[in-house]
Amino acid sequence: MNGAMVAAPGGVQQAITDLLRRGLDEKVLNAVLVPARVPAGDSFAWLLVRDSSVLEETQPLPPVMSVQGARAISRYARGGVSGKVAAVLRPCEVRATVELAKLRQVELDGLLLVSMDCPGALPLKTYLDDPQQGDADFEKLLSGDETVAREVCKTCHLFSRPVSDLHFATLGADNGQASIVAGSEQGRLLLDTLRIAEKSSLDAWERAVAERQEQRKQARTQAQAAFRQDIAGPDKLLETLSQCLNCHVCRSVCPICYCRQCYFESQALLMPPDNTLARARRKGGMRLPTDTLLFHLGRMAHMSLSCVSCGACEDACPSSIPVARMFSLVGDATQKQFDYTAGRSVTEPLPTITYKEDELSDLVAPYFETYSGRETAS
Amino acid sequence: MTNGFEPKILYILCSWCGTGGAETASAHGLRYPENVRTYRVNCTGSLPAVHVLRALVEGADGVAVSGCHPGDCHYESGNYHARRRLANLKTILGTLGLGDDRLWFRFVAHGEGRRFVDTAAEFSDHITQMGPNPLTARRDT
Numbered sequence: 001m002n003g004a005m006v007a008a009p010g011g012v013q014q015a016i017t018d019l020l021r022r023g024l025d026e027k028v029l030n031a032v033l034v035p036a037r038v039p040a041g042d043s044f045a046w047l048l049v050r051d052s053s054v055l056e057e058t059q060p061l062p063p064v065m066s067v068q069g070a071r072a073i074s075r076y077a078r079g080g081v082s083g084k085v086a087a088v089l090r091p092c093e094v095r096a097t098v099e100l101a102k103l104r105q106v107e108l109d110g111l112l113l114v115s116m117d118c119p120g121a122l123p124l125k126t127y128l129d130d131p132q133q134g135d136a137d138f139e140k141l142l143s144g145d146e147t148v149a150r151e152v153c154k155t156c157h158l159f160s161r162p163v164s165d166l167h168f169a170t171l172g173a174d175n176g177q178a179s180i181v182a183g184s185e186q187g188r189l190l191l192d193t194l195r196i197a198e199k200s201s202l203d204a205w206e207r208a209v210a211e212r213q214e215q216r217k218q219a220r221t222q223a224q225a226a227f228r229q230d231i232a233g234p235d236k237l238l239e240t241l242s243q244c245l246n247c248h249v250c251r252s253v254c255p256i257c258y259c260r261q262c263y264f265e266s267q268a269l270l271m272p273p274d275n276t277l278a279r280a281r282r283k284g285g286m287r288l289p290t291d292t293l294l295f296h297l298g299r300m301a302h303m304s305l306s307c308v309s310c311g312a313c314e315d316a317c318p319s320s321i322p323v324a325r326m327f328s329l330v331g332d333a334t335q336k337q338f339d340y341t342a343g344r345s346v347t348e349p350l351p352t353i354t355y356k357e358d359e360l361s362d363l364v365a366p367y368f369e370t371y372s373g374r375e376t377a378s
Numbered sequence: 379m380t381n382g383f384e385p386k387i388l389y390i391l392c393s394w395c396g397t398g399g400a401e402t403a404s405a406h407g408l409r410y411p412e413n414v415r416t417y418r419v420n421c422t423g424s425l426p427a428v429h430v431l432r433a434l435v436e437g438a439d440g441v442a443v444s445g446c447h448p449g450d451c452h453y454e455s456g457n458y459h460a461r462r463r464l465a466n467l468k469t470i471l472g473t474l475g476l477g478d479d480r481l482w483f484r485f486v487a488h489g490e491g492r493r494f495v496d497t498a499a500e501f502s503d504h505i506t507q508m509g510p511n512p513l514t515a516r517r518d519t
Binding site for chain 1: 432458497
């Protein structure tokens with residue numbers, strides 16, 4: 001497999017910006033969607049750029065994930081885009097975009113997804129507390145010091161090679177260089193149009209990616225086993241969730257939770273006072289607002305099959321509940337039972353809309369013969 | 379089988395096969411434990427996951443679901459979708475250590491009255507053995 005070697009003297013961000021600039025200047029791209037530092041300088045936001053001079057303000061690989069990229073795209077490209085628009089995304093943002101495309105919240109036609117080997121992101125709260133320190137921490141992260149990264153990033157094994165059209169490969173490359181890998185015909189066409197030849201070998205990169213992937217997979221298995229010990233069981237789980245404010249911000253920032261009317265925000269949970277009183281009587285007392293555990297379990301039932309472990313929920317949680325680790329633990333398990341990986345493929349159907357006639361035989365309680373239990377005795 | 383605990387059981391039945399099984403049982407004078415409360419839904423495929431979760435969090439010691447056998451669904455594929463949805467729920471409950479054994483899924487056809495009462499009794503005994511669902515007593519759910 002070959003890629004296009006490009007110079008990246010100022011790091012991969014520079015290389016991405018250069019490509020976007022050429023795309024805009026040569027009118028191959030109509031616009032690009034890319035993160036940029038906010039004018040106040042202390043955070044990042046998505047910017048839909050039409051004029052290549054604005055690209056100077058952008059930062060394709062920001063230190064934090066202030067808004068999940070798929071969420072930004074779905075706000076813009078739900079009904080499709082006109083012309084050709086490139087979106088620069090971290091791999092987990094690409095995977096969420098793919099899931100949203102399957103959920104018909106993003107129209108992929110005309111979108112050109114550009115990704116990069118992701119070093120991880122910093123926790124949003126620590127960055128917002130001290131952006132200068134955050135920028136310094138991100139430099140550390142870029143040079144391979146993972147201790148400053150978010151917990152979900154430390155155990156992310158899908159940090160490279162998403163199903164994007166163009167991917168910037170930096171792992172295993174010499175300093176000041178990067179390779180562009182075309183992941184689709186569309187991506188290859190763009191490189192052709194911009195007269196960028198795919199001539200350099202990607203062997204070193206593929207080896208480096210495979211190696212890190214293996215490390216991360218092991219780290220993930222270990223971390224999840226340890227985390228499960230901490231939260232599994234009614235007592236530990238409710239202890240983990242005890243600080244939940246019922247603000248539902250984990251749902252608001254989740255790229256997958258697209259429903260305009262969420263069940264848990266609807267009238268369905270507003271019971272008549274007598275009903276709540278009956279519940280309080282049964283238990284001796286009732287925490288209000290009700291249904292904290294039901295909200296989290298219900299959300300898992302609704303979206304864990306599409307969870308991409310991006311960590312946006314945990315970043316946003318005001319009570320610092322390890323929501324993302326909880327959801328990726330459950331998401332990995334639910335996806336595994338259907339041999340599904342969220343965002344792995346655009347054509348693979350969502351597990352909830354398809355079925356096999358012969359499957360899940362373990363799930364169905366077996367019935368062999370007449371049960372001679374209590375009903376005959378009574 | 380008794381350990382002094384009578385569980386609250388919710389038995390969710392589709393309106394075509396599961397409920398039919400209950401009707402056949404009554405036509406034959408078969409009885410099932412009185413702590414099993416049946417709950418009718420149009421199709422197991424239309425059963426929202428949240429309703430099952432809500433029962434398990436707010437009061438039921440166990441939830442059983444019965445719908446048409448594979449190939450028998452009145453809406454062609456509702457039972458297959460239900461099977462996937464319940465597999466998903468069981469995985470969530472199991473991963474979080476909330477007792478995936480408190481949720482059962484078994485196909486029951488319209489004519490299978492015996493199978494219906496057997497399932498109700500067997501599940502009730504199974505939950506009696508498991509003991510009370512710890513979540514239902516918690517005030518902080």
